[in-house]
Amino acid sequence: MPAHQQRISLALQQRLPDQNTVAAATLAEAMHYATLNGGKRLRAMLVYATGEAFNADPEALDSAACAVEMIHAYSLVHDDMPMMDDDDLRRGQPTCHKAYDEATALLVGDALQSLSFECLTDNNLPPAQQIAMVKCLANASGVLGMAGGQAIDLASVGKQLSQSDLEAMHLLKTGALIKASVMLGAYCSANHSTADLKQLNNYAEAIGLAFQVQDDVLDVIADTATLGKQQGADIARNKPTYPSLMGLEAARNKAQTLVTDALAALDNLENQCLALRALATFVVQRTF
Secondary structure: OOHHHHHHHHHHHHOOOOOOOOOOOOHHHHHHHHHHOOOOOOHHHHHHHHHHHHHHHHHHHHHHHHOOOOOOOHHHHHOOOOOOOOOEEEEEOOOHHHOOHHHHHHHHHHHHHHHHHHHHHOOOOOOOHHHHHHHHHHHHHHOOHHHHHHHHHOOOOOOOOOHHHHHHHHHHOOOOHHHHHHHHHHHOOOOOOHHHHHHHHHHHHHHHHHHHHHHHHHHHHHHHHOOOOOOOOOHHHOOOOOOHOOHHHHHHHHHHHHHHHHHHHOOOOOOOOOOHHHHHHEEEEEEE
């Protein structure tokens, strides 16, 4: 899916503020740094893969893909700051607050969040579809989604969570935005049924959790250079993880079971969804 990665990079460059023309040039530069400085682009690729399976308008997919990548970038910038995870490395480069300063990093997150919702309406979709997309992303990134999950994560440091509590946290912190990526791709099209949306939801929930399980596994077995962030950071912070709760091999098996569940959900769709299948496999086979 290199074509999707190239497409989202170009679409982001077109939508980010021009650092040569805006008054807040340093802020604009830092927004580029935080958003364009590498990354898997999984969320954007999920938007494209879902939308293309349902013959969505390509320009609408660009706007949705940019929106989720901006929300993701903003969340990483804020999560890396000293009052949160206090990380120095992200995607193999200094974190935004290290490359610039804490105040700039805070504003980068604020500005990217605002711009993401502007992107969602930067298309020719009917207003009803645009509203559905805005509600979807807002729910996924707020207290009932990503932000709420991060709050639970911060409160759980040094505590022993049950597996069900750990899953509930990660379904919000990581899974909500991954699920939104799939659903936004579907909302860019009118060629789906309620049953289709239910199966896509099941697929997205499974790979969202599988992604986090694999992240926890990689935090144990991978190295800093490959990860692009500090290896062993969760262990050092005494955060609850799947390997610490159930063991490394059981965590690997858990991730694989979740991907099997995701693929089974796609079996119930009339569309082949080959790209979505490939992305589900990538989630557990990735090394970074």
